[in-house]
Amino acid sequence: MNLYLAPLAGYTDPCYRAIVDDFHPAGMVTEMVSMRALYYKDKKTLKMLTPPREKNTSLQIFGDDPQIMETCVREYLNHLPGFVAFEINMGCPAPKIVKSRSGSGLLLDQDRAFEIIQRVKEAANRPVGVKTRKGFHEDELGMDLALRAQEAGADYLVIHGRTRDMYYEGKSDWDFIHRLAREVKIPVYGNGDIFTIQEARDRLAAKDLAGVYIGRGAIGNPWIFQGIQPSLEERIRVMMDHLDKALAYYGEKQGILEMRKHLLAYMKGLKSCKEVKVALMRAKDREEIRQILLNYQEDQIHP
Ligand SMILES: Cc1cc2nc3c(=O)[nH]c(=O)nc-3n(C[C@H](O)[C@H](O)[C@H](O)COP(=O)(O)O)c2cc1C
Missing domain, CATH: 1.10.1200.80 (Putative flavin oxidoreducatase; domain 2)
Structure with missing residues (x-):
């Protein structure tokens, strides 16, 4: 089954990924890495680029400046062995991130989002994905962004069915996720509120998704990928x-x-x-x- 460990800042570091790897997810994603911090050679950020030992890990990146992001890809990221894709974060709801026009702030500045995707894709020597949300306020700006991401050359999308204003409250809108998956041609991974393997199975049954990302359901629970209740x-x-x-x-x-x-x-x-x-x-x-x-x-x- 196509179950992925979602990117979780503070959690999906090389140590936890090595643990989850034993339960054979289809893939995993690093914590989000700031391209601005990388550009200025921040030491902690450089450590986050430790090449993965697992076969199937994508590197998640975020930033607000298309030029800086492109430079980072060419000068650093393309030389990293191991990561199977670069995934651009356009969903983080934190106020500081939104204000700087990165994360979900890019839902409100889609010209900038388009330029970031286009330049990262052009520079990158491996597939480029975009992870975003249903919308920002009570809208469906995620649909517009998905279509623009596809046009800009993104290879896949990850959609969390909450708006930015919802943060992690309320429910992920899976009807929206399925509708979006039918609207675009590139693979779509659904995300939000999967806490058991049965829920993952149900979400994948419609056959319109390439897989599901599991976030909070995998914290303290790597067994979720096998549907096991551990002793x-x-x-x-x-x-x-x-x-x-x-x-x-x-x-x-x-x-x-x-x-x-x-x-x-x-x-x-x-x-x-x-x-x-x-x-x-x-x-x-x-x-x-x-x-x-x-x-x-x-x-x-x-x-
Ligand atoms: C503690 C925490 C850290 C997160 N860090 C990231 C991150 O670095 N990048 C990202 O795209 N999403 C991040 N997310 C969002 C998750 O990847 C996921 O989209 C969200 O939690 C919804 O999925 P879930 O219901 O399975 O948890 C984070 C979520 C939590 C709770």
Whole structure:
């Protein structure tokens, strides 16, 4: 089934992608990477360009300046091995991003969006996708942008069926997504509110989508790609594996900090784990985290 790990800032780094890779998604997308920051050689941004070890990862980029984006593609991105496509973010709803006319701000400035897509596509040595939303306010500007993206040469579209004003509230409009998919000729990936493999199956049944992107449903839940409910033992194994990867990639101190949100997410919905979550947030090293999890496991077996 064509299930993709959606780009999630703060989550879909090389460590979590390595975890998800074991569950064989059709593809994965990095966190969004600022082309302006790359242009000025920001160190943290350069690290985000670490070539993927997995076979099927796309690099997500965002920016407001067509010239800067084109230069970044030619001078940096085209030389990166591994990434299968460049995906331009035209959906991020954050006020700072919108104000700078990137992310979903480009729904309101479609001439600029067109120029960005055209120049990135012309410069890029691999496929270029565009990820956007249904609209900005209560409109369907996403439809116009999809058609313009196609005209500008985009190879595929990813559509989140919410407007920018909805942020992550309300529901993703899948009728809109299917309508859009029938309106354009390039492949369309649908996105929004998929939390089980059955929901993914239902969305794909219409056969008009190339696949679905799973975002929040995959946070703390790589098993979603296989439709598996993990045992506690398996859950802890994956948590420790993920932790080890983060410690190796970020170093001891930052690795622990980066893992906090993931650890909470892995524990979501488990019974009597309130105190465990608090303890995990305070834990200072690998051994402490391992002990907290093993004690919790022991308590579940012998309450
Ligand atoms: C914490 C978080 C970070 C996100 N980061 C990105 C990002 O970097 N790029 C992007 O295109 N979308 C980003 N998104 C949006 C998701 O990719 C996805 O479009 C949205 O969450 C809806 O899908 P879902 O209901 O499956 O989560 C982010 C969403 C969340 C919750």
